[in-house]
Amino acid sequence: MLSIETFVIVSVIKIVIALFVLLTAVAYTVWLERKVVGHIQNRWGPTRVGPFGLLQPLADGIKFLFKEDLTPPHVYKPLYIAAPMIALVCALTSISVIPVGNWVTVAGVHTPLQITDLNIGLLLILGITSMGVYGVALAGWSSNNKYSLLGGLRASAQMVSYEVSLGLSLVGVLIVAGSFSLRDIVEAQGGHFWGFIPKWNIFYGGQIVAFFIYLISAYAETNRVPFDLPEAESELVAGYHTEYSAMKFAMFFMAEYANMITVACVASLLFLGGWHGPVFGPPILQALLPIFWFVLRVFAFLFIYIWVRGTLPRFRYDQLMAFGWKVLLPLAIANLVITALVVTLRS
Amino acid sequence: MVPLSYYLILSGILFACGVTGFLIKRNIITIFLSIELMLNGANLSFVAFAAQWHALSGQVFVFFVMVVAAAEAAVGLAIIIAVFRTRETLNVDRVNLLKL
Amino acid sequence: MIHLILFLIFGAICVAGAVNLLAQRHPINSALSLVVVMGSLAGEYLLLGAEFVAAIQVIIYAGAIMVLFVFVIMLLNAGAEEDTGGSRVALLFGVPGMLIGTVLMAWVLLERSGTQAVSMGALPGPPKTIGWLLFHDFLLPFEVTSVLVLIAIMGAVVLASHPESVQQRNKES
Numbered sequence: 372m373l374s375i376e377t378f379v380i381v382s383v384i385k386i387v388i389a390l391f392v393l394l395t396a397v398a399y400t401v402w403l404e405r406k407v408v409g410h411i412q413n414r415w416g417p418t419r420v421g422p423f424g425l426l427q428p429l430a431d432g433i434k435f436l437f438k439e440d441l442t443p444p445h446v447y448k449p450l451y452i453a454a455p456m457i458a459l460v461c462a463l464t465s466i467s468v469i470p471v472g473n474w475v476t477v478a479g480v481h482t483p484l485q486i487t488d489l490n491i492g493l494l495l496i497l498g499i500t501s502m503g504v505y506g507v508a509l510a511g512w513s514s515n516n517k518y519s520l521l522g523g524l525r526a527s528a529q530m531v532s533y534e535v536s537l538g539l540s541l542v543g544v545l546i547v548a549g550s551f552s553l554r555d556i557v558e559a560q561g562g563h564f565w566g567f568i569p570k571w572n573i574f575y576g577g578q579i580v581a582f583f584i585y586l587i588s589a590y591a592e593t594n595r596v597p598f599d600l601p602e603a604e605s606e607l608v609a610g611y612h613t614e615y616s617a618m619k620f621a622m623f624f625m626a627e628y629a630n631m632i633t634v635a636c637v638a639s640l641l642f643l644g645g646w647h648g649p650v651f652g653p654p655i656l657q658a659l660l661p662i663f664w665f666v667l668r669v670f671a672f673l674f675i676y677i678w679v680r681g682t683l684p685r686f687r688y689d690q691l692m693a694f695g696w697k698v699l700l701p702l703a704i705a706n707l708v709i710t711a712l713v714v715t716l717r718s
Numbered sequence: 719m720v721p722l723s724y725y726l727i728l729s730g731i732l733f734a735c736g737v738t739g740f741l742i743k744r745n746i747i748t749i750f751l752s753i754e755l756m757l758n759g760a761n762l763s764f765v766a767f768a769a770q771w772h773a774l775s776g777q778v779f780v781f782f783v784m785v786v787a788a789a790e791a792a793v794g795l796a797i798i799i800a801v802f803r804t805r806e807t808l809n810v811d812r813v814n815l816l817k818l
Numbered sequence: 819m820i821h822l823i824l825f826l827i828f829g830a831i832c833v834a835g836a837v838n839l840l841a842q843r844h845p846i847n848s849a850l851s852l853v854v855v856m857g858s859l860a861g862e863y864l865l866l867g868a869e870f871v872a873a874i875q876v877i878i879y880a881g882a883i884m885v886l887f888v889f890v891i892m893l894l895n896a897g898a899e900e901d902t903g904g905s906r907v908a909l910l911f912g913v914p915g916m917l918i919g920t921v922l923m924a925w926v927l928l929e930r931s932g933t934q935a936v937s938m939g940a941l942p943g944p945p946k947t948i949g950w951l952l953f954h955d956f957l958l959p960f961e962v963t964s965v966l967v968l969i970a971i972m973g974a975v976v977l978a979s980h981p982e983s984v985q986q987r988n989k990e991s
Contacts, residue, residue: 450846491869491870491873491945494873494874494877494945497873498873498876498877498881501876501881501882501885502876502880504881504885505853505885505888508885508888508889508892509888511892512846512892520892523892524892524893527885527889528889531882531885534882719821719822719935719936719937720821720822720865720936721931721933721935721936722931722933722934722936723927723928724825725825725866725936726927726931726933727923727928728829728832730923730924731832731833731836731920731924732832732833732855734916734917734920735833735836735837735839735840736836737912737916738912738913738916739840741908741912741913741916742840742908742909742912742913745845747845747848747849747887747890747891748839748845751839751845751848751852752839754852754887755836755839755852755855758855758856758859758879761859761875762859762862762863765862765863765866765868765871766866766936768866768941768943769866769867769936769940770933770934770936770940772941774941774943774947774948774951775951775955775956777870777871777941777943777948778948778951778955780868780871780874781871781874781948781952782956782959782963784874784875784878785963785966785967786963786966787879787883788878788882789966789969789970790970791886791887792886792970792971792973793970793973793974793977795886795887795974796973796974796975796977796978797977798890798894799890799893799894799977799978800977802896807896808845808894808896
């Protein structure tokens with residue numbers, strides 16, 4: 372066991388690294404989206420700023436910093452300023468329980484590649500997602516603008532509705548794994564069956580339906596196509612972030628992409644086997660290869676996110692809500708009942 | 719090591735704030751919020767005594783209190799919306815007559 | 819020592835939030851103060867070891883029930899509270915009565931409560947044991963609350979739906 376001082380120093384280092392990596396990942400997810408959607412639409416995407424447009428996020432960041440931060444006159448100032456901060460804080464906090472690899476020994480300190488391994492880790496992520504709804508709702512209301520209010524109400528009602536099926540789809544995984552701790556869930560997916568097929572929760576745990584329910588609910592939770600009516604440009608001006616400019620808008624933007632990355636990480640951990648993959652070579656490679664496999668899965672999930680964005684039209688709001696309550700919720704409950712039956716009969 | 723009476727005093731203070739809000743506030747939604755505050759104070763008492771007597775049923779009962787609070791909030795807010803539609807006001811002093 | 823410091827910090831935030839709920843005039847500020855109270859109560863539950871209850875407090879109470887309150891406040895948009903006097907009996911007797919009652923209760927609890935001190939994380943409440951209790955010893959209340967929630971859903975849908983008179987008024991205008 373580490374002493375208190377070592378624990379604090381190691382935790383601070385992990386937090387700094389995780390935040391840095393997450394913010395860089397957010398910036399380059401934006402770049403990836405612009406390139407991929409551009410290629411789907413038969414055009415290039417950013418190409419001028421740096422090779423392949425790779426410095427475009429840097430240029431965007433500088434632009435956001437220097438833009439005029441306009442505050443409209445009749446907004447409710449305290450909440451107007453606090454809402455993007457709430458959204459960003461909730462989006463960034465979930466990274467604290469996400470494990471990216473095994474235990475490693477760095478400079479004599481034996482530590483997991485995770486900021487903290489709570490035994491209710493999954494509940495923490497669900498709780499933070501629930502609190503993120505406030506950022507959207509308060510932004511819409513405090514802007515003193517009917518389009519913002521409508522967009523904010525619709526977006527928060529959509530997020531609250533799809534949180535239910537999101538949570539229920541995860542309960543199937545919990546029944547199979549038997550623990551709320553994300554590290555335990557990943558470690559239960561080690562090994563192979565029938566020789567070569569890995570024991571991921573999609574295959575061996577039988578959670579394929581739950582995976583698709585989670586995928587669809589995640590698209591609705593993060594307000595992405597095909598469920599992005601509340602913030603689409605052609606619908607409600609820009610929905611709940613109409614009246615925001617410069618740094619506050621950048622905070623909403625970052626919060627949306629950070630949510631996407633968090634959801635992709637959770638899906639990789641719970642359904643796709645986490646960091647399991649072929650590991651070989653010297654100890655340094657054995658520590659880094661699980662991270663590489665994890666990042667590969669997250670990247671695949673993000674690519675599917677962006678692919679769907681470039682391909683599908685968007686749902687109308689009543690179709691969206693009807694789908695969430697009348698189709699996804701019964702499916703998630705049925706998945707839960709069947710999983711519980713199978714697990715009981717197997718043991 | 720914190721004496722249990724500290725937790726109970728905190729629970730009592732929250733409950734007292736809830737009752738005071740219920741008595742002095744005139745906006746019906748704020749009155750409703752005070753009721754929720756009272757329920758939270760009671761929840762803290764439950765968990766504190768569960769820790770004292772090592773009985774997990776205290777923590778399980780908090781569940782039921784939360785479910786009842788959720789059901790009551792849903793129905794109460796629906797009533798508030800219905801009252802607002804007819805009376806156009808949220809002030810309890812203006813809805814104290816049966817005739818409009 | 820650290821248990822006492824953490825308890826006092828969370829307790830101070832709780833009481834500050836509760837007093838702010840009373841002091842604010844606009845209901846949205848009161849609702850957000852209540853969210854702060856619920857968050858710090860989750861911290862208190864963690865200090866007592868009730869980890870599952872703390873998580874459920876944040877997810878359900880602060881993250882769903884209070885969102886419902888905030889929705890209704892935003893939808894109705896009735897503005898800050900106006901001063902219509904209110905009940906003088908309640909003000910004259912209620913508020914001092916509550917103050918005196920609270921002080922009396924605090925004194926009695928400090929002197930003669932007959933309870934002992936609890937340590938940090940006194941009774942761990944992992945989800946597994948709570949689930950076991952919920953589905954074995956408390957199965958009947960669990961099923962009854964599910965019926966209660968169903969009744970609440972039906973009641974809310976019926977009460978909040980548009981009455982016929984509004985539709986007729988709209989047709990005439």
